[in-house]
Amino acid sequence: MSIVMLTAVTRVERRAATSFVFDTVNRIGGWIDDVRMYSNLMNTIRLTLPAGAFAVLVAALEEGGIMVDPLQDPGDLxxxxxECMATLQLTFIHDEPDLKREVPTVPG
Known part of the structure; x- marks a missing residue:
């Protein structure tokens, strides 16, 4: 089984864009397996979808302001x-500063 690797960029606010991806995947019969958030610059979303739903996913994301690179058919589609596993690397284009997270000191 191949993994479909999607990359996309958007100017949509990151929380709204991430929620939109989650809702879209669920609406078309898939589910979210994992999410990795890299500051406020990028999310990597691991998902599973029926192979026939990938074209619908790409069209829906683009309609919502998330521009997806052309879909590469790994054969399983x-x-x-x-059911195919996929990753969606979603990069956010904005002028916000990088998020800084406070790391608590650990008594040592």
Whole structure:
């Protein structure tokens, strides 16, 4: 089984864009497996979808202001009923400063 690797960029606010991706994946019959947030610059979302739903996902994301690079067919997408794992690397374009997180000191 191949993993479909998607990359996208958006100017949509990051929380709204991330929620939109989650809702869209769920609406078209998939689910979110994991999310990694890299400051306020990028999220990597791991998801599972029926193979036939990837074109719908890309179209819905683009309609919502998330521009996805062209979909590369790894071969598994030919059988529409097959469940396929995917990653979506979502980069946010904005003028906000990088998020700083306070790391508590550990008594040592």
């Amino acid at each position: 030919r059988d529409a009923a097959t």
